[in-house]
Amino acid sequence: MQTTAEQLIVRGATRADLDAVVALETLSFPVPWRREFFVTEIDAIGRFNIVATTATGELVGYVFAMFFLDEMHVNKIAVEPSWRRKGIAILLMEECFAFARRNGVASVSLEVRESNAPARALYRSIAFVESYTRPRYYPDGESAIVMTCELAPGGEVA
Numbered sequence: 001m002q003t004t005a006e007q008l009i010v011r012g013a014t015r016a017d018l019d020a021v022v023a024l025e026t027l028s029f030p031v032p033w034r035r036e037f038f039v040t041e042i043d044a045i046g047r048f049n050i051v052a053t054t055a056t057g058e059l060v061g062y063v064f065a066m067f068f069l070d071e072m073h074v075n076k077i078a079v080e081p082s083w084r085r086k087g088i089a090i091l092l093m094e095e096c097f098a099f100a101r102r103n104g105v106a107s108v109s110l111e112v113r114e115s116n117a118p119a120r121a122l123y124r125s126i127a128f129v130e131s132y133t134r135p136r137y138y139p140d141g142e143s144a145i146v147m148t149c150e151l152a153p154g155g156e157v158a
């Protein structure tokens, strides 16, 4: 029987997850973060780094985010290709919003490649709006769209 999104385990990311995280990162991004970036993020303060795994420990997805005062920024999100379109990115982003609610975060932001239609659709589906463009933001010269989700007082999506 296939595992469903509801049966996944979502927990804080640790150094022990990094082999699998880096493998999925490399598979998912044209200019992936190097392992050292993830090591730095795992150890840094003001971070909200989570993974979703199956009951047997297979990595299915991750989010690496940072927060400061009332703002949160999602640095990375990826879902393992064979698990996509099953609601796992939504599940991970809901964990971010729940963390935001508990910690007085008022807005969540992120950058997304102009050409990344799946991710832009994902974010629009969870109330992010496209705020502005950062020209040539990525190392290969592609521009980024900055997307923001404002949370109402109490943390609900506004």
Ligand SMILES: CC(C)(COP(=O)(O)OP(=O)(O)OC[C@H]1O[C@@H](n2cnc3c(N)ncnc32)[C@H](O)[C@@H]1OP(=O)(O)O)[C@@H](O)C(=O)NCCC(=O)NCCS
Pocket (backbone or CB within 6 Å): 028, 029, 077, 078, 079, 080, 083, 084, 085, 086, 087, 088, 089, 090, 091, 111, 112, 113, 116, 117, 118, 119, 121, 122, 123, 125
């Ligand atoms: C973007 C990504 C994280 C989405 O993960 P996912 O688990 O497949 O997303 P979900 O199943 O939660 O999708 C939620 C909604 O987002 C939108 N969406 C997601 N993937 C989509 C696609 N390929 N095409 C169109 N819409 C898409 C849909 O509205 C979808 O709802 P639906 O399936 O009911 O139509 C995944 O495709 C991925 O890892 N991509 C590579 C890494 C990446 O681009 N990360 C984002 C960087 S900014």
